[in-house]
Amino acid sequence: MSSETPSCKVVLAKNIANGLLQEVHEGLKTLTKKPHLVGFLANSDPAARMYADWTEKTCHENGFRYTRRDVDKEEIEEAILSANADDGIDGIIVYYPIFNNRQDQYLQQIVDVSKDVEGLSHRYVFNMYQNIRFLDENVPADGSSSVGGTQKSILPCTPLAIVKILEYLRVYNTILPYGNRLHGHTICVVNRSEVVGRPLAALLANDGACVYSVDITGVQKFTRGEGLKKRRHEVEDLEGWTIKDAAPLCDVVITGVPGDSYKFDTSLLRYGAVCINFSSEKNFGPEVKEKASIYVPSIGKVTIVVLLRNLLRIVQNRAAGQAAGKV
Structure with a gap:
């Protein structure tokens, strides 16, 4: 090898994202309708707006519905609660920061766990830190290995x-x-x-x-x-x-x-x-x-595909829960 040729291989995010997209497309084939993601933009942060635009583009290119809702930050709480109750919405993403304080953490907690594509609600965060991988996992009180599980817990996208x-x-x-x-x-x-x-x-x-x-x-x-x-x-x-x-x-x-x-x-x-x-x-x-x-x-292109993957998983979890009579 020439001394001018680096031995390091540079791997681009888009190449990794393409493989994950194939997995997402296979999952979409099992559904009867497009999953619907709603994104709430309640700030003027250009990075958040760019992420929202990127989310919309990726959703539309890959068979998902996406609706962006621009709301005043004083109305964001009611907007999230309304989306929680809307059966036409499968997943919710909120573009932070909004208040840039503990109120943002509060907003993360009020997104319904069955629509939280970012994995930021308490149930998902608890599972992540406790190494509990399924929502319906049986975790023994003595700390030994968990048993069973069909509904995978959602993890934060990045x-x-x-x-x-x-x-x-x-x-x-x-x-x-x-x-x-x-x-x-x-x-x-x-x-x-x-x-x-x-x-x-x-x-x-x-x-x-x-x-x-x-x-x-x-x-x-x-x-x-x-x-x-x-x-x-x-x-x-x-x-x-x-x-x-x-x-x-x-x-x-x-x-x-x-x-x-x-x-x-x-x-x-x-x-x-x-x-x-x-x-x-x-x-x-x-x-x-x-x-x-x-x-x-x-890693941005991988993160956005993981968001779609989380949305797909949420829809699959809901179907699994309904099949088991739990929803």
Whole structure:
């Protein structure tokens, strides 16, 4: 190989998204009508408007109905409650931030769990952190392995998109049992937001990885213990640790730092690491290709397909619940 040819493979989000879209199209064939997604826009944030436009375009191109409703922020609560009660609406997405405070968290909780395509309601968040994978799962009180389940729990779109990317890259080892397929991997997540970074660290640890979660306050370690003895992840504060301690230990590095001033220090990378950036900014400089084996520069197109996949799953869950006499 020429010294001028980087050994790093750049993987584009659209190539990963195309495979997931095929799965979505197969699922749509089993339905009698197009799933209907309603998006509520109650802010003037250009990024939110762009996401709404992107959602609409992707829905219409792939056999889904989409309606955007622009509402005043003082009317958003009533608008969500009205959509909850509307049988013609299958899924609801709200474009945040609206109030940029705890009121946004309240709004996340009032979206009906059977229409919450973003997986932000309490039931879904609880299941995610507790490593409960089905809505109808029987979880023993003694903490042993769960039993059964036909209705899959909904996961937040961006963390799930990163999981799907890692599956596509075969970081997940399909020889291992489902739920343990990241066993042996050490992953650094640079972002601990409640929306993406912390849920992502929990999901990866619940699947068997040792995860170092990094933000400006320090480093936390997410793990299911030695030999994956725990049913769900535990979190340990690593006093005095910084990214300089964590990143060199990791074979996967995932960044999501907002703002164009942040750049990941490539000198901390292990040679051959897998690097994924989910920030709208470029957290990695071009020199990342000199050390990484695989680099995914952005994930937006995967996230939007995961949103459609979640909507499809919600419709399927409702049908499964009705068949079981639970809805």
